[in-house]
Amino acid sequence: MTLSPRPAxxxxxxxxxxxxxxxxxxxxxxxxxxxxxxxxxxxxxxxxWYAIAAVAVSIFPIVVGVVAPASSARTLRRLNGVSxxxxxxxxxxxxxxxxxxxxxxxxxxxxxxxxxxxxxxxxAVIAWGQVGGWLTxxxxxxxxxxxxxxxxxxxxTTNANDHHTVITAMLIVVLCSALxxxxxxxxxxAEATAxxxxxxxxxxxxxxxxxxxxxxxxxxxxxxxxxxxxNSAKLNPAVAQGAARIRSLLNDxxxxxxxxxxxxxxxxxxxxxxxxxxxDGVATFRxxxxxxxxxxxxxxxxxxxxxxxxxxxxxxxALVNSVGHAGTASSRTVTLTTDADELWLRLVIADDGCxxxxxxxxxxxxxxxxxxxxxxxxxxxxxxxVESRPGAGTLVALEWRGRAATTTAQEERxxxxxxxxxxxxxxxxxxxxxxxxLVQFALAVNAAENSATPWLSLLTLAGVWLAVFTLGWxxxxxxxxxxxxxxxxxxxxxxxxxxxxxxxxxxxxxxSWYLMGCALVLFALALRGRLPMALLGAAALAIITALGAAxxxxxxxxxxxxxxxxxxxxxxxxxxxxxxxxLHSKVLALQAQSLRLVQQEAYESATRVELRDGAARLExxxxxxxxxxxxxxxxxxxxxxxxxxxxxxxxxxxxxxYRGGRLAAEPLVTAATSARRRGIDVVLxxxxxxxxxxxxxxxxxxxxxxxxxxxxxxxSVVGRILPADRDGVASVVSDGSAxxxxxxxxxxxxxxxxxxxx
Numbered sequence: 175m176t177l178s179p180r181p182a183x184x185x186x187x188x189x190x191x192x193x194x195x196x197x198x199x200x201x202x203x204x205x206x207x208x209x210x211x212x213x214x215x216x217x218x219x220x221x222x223w224y225a226i227a228a229v230a231v232s233i234f235p236i237v238v239g240v241v242a243p244a245s246s247a248r249t250l251r252r253l254n255g256v257s258x259x260x261x262x263x264x265x266x267x268x269x270x271x272x273x274x275x276x277x278x279x280x281x282x283x284x285x286x287x288x289x290x291x292x293x294x295x296x297x298a299v300i301a302w303g304q305v306g307g308w309l310t311x312x313x314x315x316x317x318x319x320x321x322x323x324x325x326x327x328x329x330x331t332t333n334a335n336d337h338h339t340v341i342t343a344m345l346i347v348v349l350c351s352a353l354x355x356x357x358x359x360x361x362x363x364a365e366a367t368a369x370x371x372x373x374x375x376x377x378x379x380x381x382x383x384x385x386x387x388x389x390x391x392x393x394x395x396x397x398x399x400x401x402x403x404x405n406s407a408k409l410n411p412a413v414a415q416g417a418a419r420i421r422s423l424l425n426d427x428x429x430x431x432x433x434x435x436x437x438x439x440x441x442x443x444x445x446x447x448x449x450x451x452x453x454d455g456v457a458t459f460r461x462x463x464x465x466x467x468x469x470x471x472x473x474x475x476x477x478x479x480x481x482x483x484x485x486x487x488x489x490x491x492a493l494v495n496s497v498g499h500a501g502t503a504s505s506r507t508v509t510l511t512t513d514a515d516e517l518w519l520r521l522v523i524a525d526d527g528c529x530x531x532x533x534x535x536x537x538x539x540x541x542x543x544x545x546x547x548x549x550x551x552x553x554x555x556x557x558x559x560v561e562s563r564p565g566a567g568t569l570v571a572l573e574w575r576g577r578a579a580t581t582t583a584q585e586e587r588x589x590x591x592x593x594x595x596x597x598x599x600x601x602x603x604x605x606x607x608x609x610x611x612l613v614q615f616a617l618a619v620n621a622a623e624n625s626a627t628p629w630l631s632l633l634t635l636a637g638v639w640l641a642v643f644t645l646g647w648x649x650x651x652x653x654x655x656x657x658x659x660x661x662x663x664x665x666x667x668x669x670x671x672x673x674x675x676x677x678x679x680x681x682x683x684x685x686s687w688y689l690m691g692c693a694l695v696l697f698a699l700a701l702r703g704r705l706p707m708a709l710l711g712a713a714a715l716a717i718i719t720a721l722g723a724a725x726x727x728x729x730x731x732x733x734x735x736x737x738x739x740x741x742x743x744x745x746x747x748x749x750x751x752x753x754x755x756x757l758h759s760k761v762l763a764l765q766a767q768s769l770r771l772v773q774q775e776a777y778e779s780a781t782r783v784e785l786r787d788g789a790a791r792l793e794x795x796x797x798x799x800x801x802x803x804x805x806x807x808x809x810x811x812x813x814x815x816x817x818x819x820x821x822x823x824x825x826x827x828x829x830x831x832y833r834g835g836r837l838a839a840e841p842l843v844t845a846a847t848s849a850r851r852r853g854i855d856v857v858l859x860x861x862x863x864x865x866x867x868x869x870x871x872x873x874x875x876x877x878x879x880x881x882x883x884x885x886x887x888x889x890s891v892v893g894r895i896l897p898a899d900r901d902g903v904a905s906v907v908s909d910g911s912a913x914x915x916x917x918x919x920x921x922x923x924x925x926x927x928x929x930x931x932x
Contacts, residue, residue: 185247185361186357186358186360186361186364187247187354187357187358187361188246188247188250189357189760190353190354190357191242191247191250191251191300191354192242192243192245192250193353193753193754194296194299194300194350194353194354195235195238195239195242195245195250195253195254195296195297195300196239196242196243196753197239197296197746197749197750197753198235198238198239198254198257198292198293198296198297198300199235199236199237199238199239199240199242199293200239200746200749201235201290201292201293201296201746202232202233202235202236202239202293203236204742204745204746205232205290205293206232206233206236220271221271223271224264224267224268224271227260227264227267228264230260231257231260231261231264232290234256234257234260235257235293235297238250238253238254238257238297241253250300251300251301251302252301254296254297254298254300254301255297255298255301255302257293257294257297258294258295258297258298258301258306258310261294261297261314262294262310262313262314262317265314265317265318265321266317268317268321269321269324289318289335289336289339290339291311291314291318291339291340291342291343292339292342292343292346294310294311294314294343295307295310295311295314295343295346295347295350296346296350298310298311299346299347299350299351299354300350300354303351303354304347304351304354304355307347307350307351308347311340311343311344311347314343315340318336319336322336330620330621330623330624333616333617333620334617334620334621334686334687337613337616337617337620337687338617338687338690338739340613341606341609341610341613341694342690342694342743344606344609344610345606345610345694345697348603348605348606349701349750353754364768368768368769368772371769371772371776372772372775372776373776375772375776375780376776376780380780380784383780383781383784383785383788384784384788387785387788387789387792390420390423390792391792391828391831394416394419394420394423395420395792395796395825395828396825396828396829397416398413398416398417398420398803399821399822399824399825399828400821400822400825401413401416402417402803402806402813402818402821403818403819403821403822403825404818405812405813405815405817405818407812410806410807410811410812411806411807413803413806414803414804414805414806414807414808414811415807416803417800417801417803417804417806418804418807420796420800421797421800421801421804424789424792424793425789427785427786427788427789428786428789428790428793439477439512439519442477442482442485442486442510442519443461443510443512445482445486446459446486446489446508446510446521447459447461449486449489449490449493450489450493450506450508453490453493453494453496453497454493454496454497454502454506456505457493457505457506457507457508458505458506458507458508459507459508459509459510460507460508460509460510461509461510461512462509462510462511462512477519481519481553481555481556481574484549484550484553484556484574485519485521485550485553485556485572485574487549488521488546488549488550488558488572489508489521489523489572491546492523492546492570492572493506493508493523495546496523496525496527496568496570499527499528499530499568500525500526500527500528500529500567500568501527501528504525504526504527504528504567505525505526506523506524506525507522507523507524507525508521508522508523508524509521509522509524518573518574518575519573519574520571520572520573520574521571521572521573522569522570522571522572523569523570523572524567524568524569524570525567525568526567527567527568528564528565528567529562529563529564529565529566529567529568530562530563530564530568531562531563531564546558546560546570546572547559547560550572550573550574553574555574555575556572556573556574557572557573557574558570558571558572558573559571603647604647607642607647610642610691610694611639611642614635614638614639614687614688614691615635617687617688617691618631618632618634618635618687618688619631620687621685621687625685627675630671630672630675630685631685631687631688633671633675634668634671634672634688635688637664637665637667637668637671637688637692638668638688638691638692638695640664641661641664641665641668641692641695642695644657644660644661644664645657645658645661645695645698645699645702647698651702652702652703652704653699653702653703653704655704655707658699658704658707659707661695661699661707661711662696662699662707662708662710662711662714665692665695665696665711665714665715666711666714666715666718668688668692669688669689669692669714669715669718669719670718672685672688672718672722673718673721673722686719689715689719689737689739689740690739690740690743692711692715692740693712693715693739693740693741693743693744694743695711696708696711696712696715696743696744696747697743697744697746697747698747699711699747700744700747700748700750700751701747701750701751701754703751703755705748705751705752708744708747708748708751709744709748711744712740712741712744712745715737715740715741716737716740716741719737720737795824795827795828796824799817799820799821799824802817803821819850819851819853820851822850823847823850823851826846826847826850826855826856826857827843827846827847827850829857830843830846830856830858833857833858833859833860834858834859834860834893835860835895836860836867836872836895837858837859837860837875837876837879837893837895838858839872839876840876841876841877841880842858842876842877842879842880842883842893844880845879845880845881845883845884846858846883846893848883848884849883849884849886849891852886852887852888853888854883854886854887854888854889854890854891855889855890855891856883856890856891856892856893857890857891857892857893858879858892858893858894859892859893859894859895860894860895861894861895861896861897862895862896862897862898867895867903871903874915875895875903875904875915878904878906878915879893879904879906882906882908882913883906886908889908889909890908890909891906891907891908892906892907892908893905893906894906894907901914901916902914902915902916903915903916
């Protein structure tokens with residue numbers, strides 16, 4: 175058995191940083207295309223060095239996007255920091271580039287490439303987080319406003335343009351910050367999930383290793399010691415062979431030479447096979463592992479311990495019922511099916527006996543309901559059913575579906591941490607929506623003051639606001655198809671109002687402000703999982719606007735920029751939606767794979783450690799005696815009487831450990847060993863379930879039993895922790911009479927009542 179490779183870190187934050195860097199590159203490319211489509215009519219005579227710097231600032235994010243898929247988080251932060259700082263510096267260098275306006279502030283337009291804020295704030299958020307994004311946006315607003323003031327570039331067109339870019343940048347800050355925050359939380363959650371999964375796998379491995387060690391003790395060691403205690407010349411050769419075989423097995427375990435049985439599914443199958451054979455020696459057992467599974471090597475490397483014990487207990491009861499009702503003459507088949515990818519187990523117990531009518535059996539007396547169905551269905555992920563009819567045999571199906579990696583991640587994540595992320599995102603979205611509505615109001619007023627049809631601006635403002643409220647923002651889940659369709663219809667109707675009600679030649683660029691407002695609503699629709707509806711709305715906007723231009727609605731050639739930006743916004747939103755969905759799917763798949771590897775590695779390593787420790791304990795306890803027993807293979811060899819007694823004592827001590835449960839503790843272990851060496855047959859039994867006994871009570875019981883064993887002189891002694899429904903806590907049966915230990919928390923010298931306990 176080889177250890178699985180260690181899983182690579184999930185690093186969702188790095189993946190989101192790469193995605194956002196590529197998004198900034200796309201926006202930079204769209205900006206370059208935008209600049210090619212629109213010609214500024216009142217440009218300033220800028221120095222050559224400044225023009226080169228401005229072009230470099232616009233191209234640099236594209237370069238960052240190209241190298242992002244192969245870059246580390248540290249490199250991406252630095253590159254995006256350079257991108258954001260360089261844009262701010264170029265904007266701030268406008269005044270020095272124009273000679274600090276020695277002849278008075280010149281008139282002209284601010285270069286459009288310097289009014290682009292979306293890609294800059296994306297870079298700032300990647301480099302310095304949400305606070306860095308807001309500070310960078312504030313700096314851009316102040317520098318743009320200062321530049322326009324000194325250039326006397328305050329016009330209805332620039333007002334509309336700057337409002338559009340600023341509100342878009344605000345939404346981008348909120349979106350990018352939320353994505354990065356969620357990715358960081360996911361990475362922390364993934365580490366916690368892996369740790370929890372590893373702990374559960376180790377616990378499962380410990381239990382499986384204990385079962386294997388117990389099987390070795392039960393199948394090999396106890397029988398060998400019992401035969402050795404008889405000190406029979408006929409049995410001695412077999413004892414020598416058994417001792418040699420035991421030492422070989424212990425050496426294999428101690429040196430880590432474990433076979434493929436350490437796989438949890440194989441352990442489960444082996445135990446199910448044993449249970450089947452114990453119930454019906456001629457029953458057929460089949461195991462059908464999923465050989466098509468990509469994780470078939472793991473062979474369901476991790477099974478919840480509670481699931482294993484519950485299913486095996488139900489299997490045992492189902493077989494007992496089958497043998498009891500169908501009879502030994504009928505044939506039985508047990509089929510185990512496993513699927514490593516889905517962490518899925520199914521046990522099907524079928525017989526060809528007389529069967530019965532399940533509907534005719536009263537629920538109150540149907541033992542199968544409580545002993546099989548109820549116990550499996552109470553198991554998380556468990557289900558069970560019984561199919562039978564007279565003359566057609568009986569089938570019992572038991573299933574367990576383990577928790578998938580994604581479900582495990584959700585269950586193990588820190589609720590407070592995720593709630594903090596959600597609250598931060600909700601606050602950001604709420605503030606952004608409020609600012610968006612106010613900005614739309616400002617743009618409507620700006621258009622009304624400079625338009626031939628001011629009332630149309632107020633009408634379209636109502637349409638944009640109505641679309642926002644219809645889509646809603648209190649819930650960020652996927653909106654219903656009806657809500658999405660109504661939102662798109664409102665957007666289309668808002669655009670159609672201008673086409674139907676505006677006069678020929680009555681519109682200018684600032685009158686098309688509503689297109690960006692509608693586009694941002696569609697942007698939100700795309701991000702919330704309704705990309706086809708968002709694209710349909712964008713197509714409607716483009717067609718309606720193009721029809722308006724064809725009918726002379728626009729008084730200028732601004733239709734290109736009026737269409738380009740809204741379409742680009744929706745396209746970017748759609749690209750983000752697709753990229754985020756694919757990223758989410760890939761991250762979940764990677765997390766599932768990582769968890770499987772973590773569980774398998776933890777299971778395998780813990781199995782090795784537990785088996786080595788168990789082998790070391792047995793070797794320390796039995797090593798010298800096993801070496802002595804191997805010598806019995808020589809002709810005429812035999813044990814001394816004291817050695818035979820010691821074999822009996824060792825056999826009893828090992829039996830106590832696995833049958834006595836909590837009674838296998840000092841000073842009772844020492845007292846039992848001493849009694850066996852005196853020739854007393856000692857049996858310790860733990861028949862209680864759950865945690866009926868406190869630590870103090872258990873200590874009192876152990877000390878009480880040890881005292882009684884020390885006083886025993888001959889015969890047999892049975893010490894037992896009683897089930898919860900008995901009068902006392904524990905009993906000691908010696909020479910046909912019983913002494914009862916009464917009362918929880920009672921002192922060890924409590925008066926006892928002579929009584930026989932069956």
